[in-house]
Amino acid sequence: MARASSSISVVLRRQSPNTHIRYLTTETKDCDFTQVAQQICKIIRTKPRWENTLSSQYPSLNFSDPQFSREVLKHQNNVLLSLRFFLWLSSHNGFSPDPISCNAIFNALVEAKACSAAKSFLESTSFSPEPASLESYARCLCEGGWVEEAVDVFNRLKGAGVCPSISTWNAALSGCLKVGRTDNVWKLYQEMIEYGVVADVETVRCLIQAFCDDNDVSKGYGLLRQVLGDGIVPGNAAFNKLISGFCKEKEYTKVSELLHTMITMNCVPDNFTYQEVINWLCKKGKVSEGFRIFNDLKERGYAPDIVMYTTMIHGLCTMGWLGGARKLWFEMFGKGFRPNQYTYNTMIHGFCKSGDFEQARILYKEMCDKGYKETTVSYNTMMTGLCLHGRTDEAYKLFKEMPQKDIVRDVITYNTLIRGFCKEGKIVESLNLFREFHTLGLQPSAQSYTPLIAVLCQVGRVEEAKSLWNDMKNIGLQPISSTHDDIINGLCDQGDVTEGMDWFVAMLTDKLKPEQRTFSRLLSCLLHRDRLDDSLLVLDFMFTLGYVLEKGICYSLVNQLCSKNTHFVETCLGDILEGSDISTCL
Template sequence: MFPRLYTSLLNITIHSLCKAQQLEKAETILIDAIRLGYFPNINTYNNLISAYSRIVSFNAAYSILDRITEAGLTPNVVTYNALIAAASRYSLLSTCIHLFDEMHGLGILPDVWTYNTLMDCFFKNGKPDEAVGIFRDVLCTGDDIMPCATTFNILIHGLCTSGYTGNAFRLFRKLQEHGFEGTVATHNILINWLCKLRRTGSARIILKELEETGNVPDASTYTTVMKCCFRSKKFEQGFQIFMEMKSKGYTFDAFGYCTVISALAKVGLTREANYCIGEMVKNGIELDLVAYNTLINVYCREGKLENAFGLVNELQECGMESDQYTHTILVDGMCRSGDMDGAERHLKLMEMKEFKSNLVASNCLLNGLCQAGQVEDAMKVFGRMEYKDDFTYSMMVHALCKAKQFFAAARLIKTSLIEDVKVLKSAQKATVFGLRSTGYKREASQLRSAIMVAKYTRY
């Protein structure tokens, strides 16, 4: 009895050390145990295989087989499952197949986890047909090996990742007909992929079905559907899911709140955004830089610049440094409020801080000046800009056309063609049409020809 107890204690110790990634200590304990006459069993080495595969490499894990033989022990199905899982972790598909054949050669019968790991490896290596074939092999074994929930989850997830979401959905419905209701993980897989395809309605149906099965959706389930609603611009539905999560006692971190606040602010639902801000503060969530930037953005969109600058001061008092995005938000906020001089001064302050690039902030100022009809001032800012992108040129061309300065717009388009910058087709057409409508048909034809030549030489 006592030797068996000592071996069990040895295994627990080695398992704990391996879990803490302290392999050297685990090996030292093993050597000391053997020296004292307490010999390890196959479970001891199985723990080492799993640890070496996670922390070192597959080859290091595979070398444990020699030590098992030297100890006079026989590998079992757990040993080979650990090795196949290790090979799968490193995407060694041919090695997985070799280990599976080696098992059969040694007379070790695979179990459901062997097949699960193999199936997952085939999916990861882009071979869905072979993975489905493994599933069929499981079914052909009869009652010897019964597929479990993990088997179905691997199959459904693998079909989705391989681009067969429709097949995965139909498989799930077929499994339901045979009594498999699915776990929370099963529903999360389907919800996640339906959301990626922007099929919000189908995702919400799966969420409702999950609740009806008696399983409790986790925070990940709700968050996935909520984000999908926001991406699909179904903001009210997304906010409803947020409120449902709150009513069920799920807690949000700063990132979760900021996701909701940012989405609501973008569509002008400031009352709802402010409610979330209040909840965030009430729950005592510690704000990070991303959270501060989100809140500053909300206040800027509402025109509450004093509150926004107040948060910037608070940020500094907390020992955090505002970043380029913080100041870009402030420039945009001042432009929205019509304070172009303040926005320009703040942009110069950003230049003094020597950020990597102030392109986005400069574009915000340029857009604000163009919207206010201050085209001459916009051209001065445009001329000072060190970096310009497609948006910069397109915005300036549109503004010049609106001011009926078609020759200046045409010059800008020709410059963009030389610098290989893509001006929006709508801006190009507006310039050509403007030149033609004001009687400069030859100049319009020349510009159109230059655009066509650039188009074909570019490709």
């Protein structure tokens, strides 16, 4: 969860013009508070261990006088030093914190967005800030991502019978969205309703976004239509979120509807709108469609920005259309855009994918020369490309370089290399990496296990594969469909067709679609074992899922059926031949 860091040097706002307070000490000597306060501030700033000596330096000063403490706080312009001084005072000389000083420090901390300091200050002093301060505090917490704490503050305000302003509510909702806590959005919105606060456009924007983030895009759309009916027009933000959400769901009719509504409502679709459309079209495999829109936009006078170019170049690269990608790259230059971290990595990825490591390295060097730092992503990109083209030794070299350059290896780094090694049958190397990864305490993903289980099954080490499977399940990871296929095929290969059938049934129960190879392997094993009933069961599912029967298996199936010579056989034969690709051969 994102947390804002506390600011270190901060200006404490002066509350009032500097007033000279004169004070009579026990030595009956006049003491200028302002002067002493300034001296003390300097000591606090410059002497790291002032706590040990301050009292003895001013033996006659009454540190517990609130007027004095206020004066020091007024002169101290570093809020964290103020806080330290205040805490020191609290534990000395019987000083009992006065509300004015407390409020001053608390407000300064809030203003400095030092949420965690403000929070511990509240906890340690147990004073009650003014409602206005609390409200600012709640905003500060939200902006810093401390939404749980913000909800507590809202409850506190509620306890005091104070209703936060609409902009504070909105800030809270927006803060919850930023850290992905839609649950808190709904909680807060519920309270808003209980207070009788009337939602405004910004509230609607937050709610629509919350629906979209919850993958309830249709509900978000419902809300939009409702408010449009009431004459409220949310800004592009709400529209763009909905459009992006529907693109993700491939609901292109709704997308068009929304684009039209936007235009009707004078919310002109912008680069953000179309960027989302193009991005999701590309991600859902409709790159040509995305490219068409991209070109249309240019013709209609839209000026794609660097992000849009990057998105489009990426789309073209994933399709292997490197020529088109390069053309856009140069077009982008012509428009005055210079590639950034994303653009470089995208293009490097394109070259790597197509196996042009020479170009990839030229671009990589250019990226570094332009001052962009090498990152985990840039390394992962190169390693992915190398592994894809069977150059795992080179990828491994890069892997070893990373710590020397202080570049963090992440789960993708390891998964990439594990996959690469597995593909080349280097099981020992893969398992070593896998263990190293575990030792480092990194959180594996399903993709960490997938290639290992596959290769272990291929070489007949199904027990080890199953043990990895159990590990996965135990840490709450869901194996992908093909991992089921791998295990079934492994079991069949070692003659455990009965257990293979169990796994097959489990797959169907989980509504997963076994691959063609799994059906073929199961069928030939079952036929080999003379288990005709199970064969027919498997066959039935196979046809239901739209697969065709391979020639070889079809022949042995027909042979077996004919050798049984029962009445039932004849009814089966027709179906089987219909579903096979040999009917023309007979």
